[in-house]
Amino acid sequence: GEDVEQSLFLSVREGDSSVINCTYTDSSSTYLYWYKQEPGAGLQLLTYIFSNMDMKQDQRLTVLLNKKDKHLSLRIADTQTGDSAIYFCAESLSGYSTLTFGKGTMLLVSP
């Protein structure tokens, strides 16, 4: 069955890099996503990676995908206090119109 797992909490200092990790179980994933949820708000799509890619860079964000180990990571360079939020990993499967979300990682950035 499908399952997406993430660590629940990460604390970093402002200016450091943050790495949020995610593992998934279904090898037929087509796209993998990172969503950000700020307090009191809905989820916002941050970035995504197609399953035949290994890496995607978008300004301060780097997504790495290891298909063999079914491991996805999100690296945020020069982390700012405004990056404090919950980050969700999600996968989509070919032929399905739903996404499977992890439980989210709360990132706390201290000054």
Added chain:
Amino acid sequence: NAGVTQTPKFQVLKTGQSMTLQCAQDMNHNSMYWYRQDPGMGLRLIYYSASEGTTDKGEVPNGYNVSRLNKREFSLRLESAAPSQTSVYFCASSSDRLGYEQYFGPGTRLTVT
């Protein structure tokens, strides 16, 4: 272009009362979804609609009903609210452009006493 809108933003119900949460999107998306978010449980899919006229159960459909009124609107109804339905409810919509990436509304915070 408002994206996904939800009403109301907050609601308090007594046990046994009924209510309908409204959701609308203006992105011409085919698929729409209702989730609930509870501490430590992440997002759980209640119902979804892959296209106008169709609805399907998600992970936690018990106690809820949905209506896909037209392509834009997807409502969630609680017929007889229970304290276990205290939660934050999110509506989302998606195209199939990037494997069904979803766009979320701001949420409805519901408390059932």
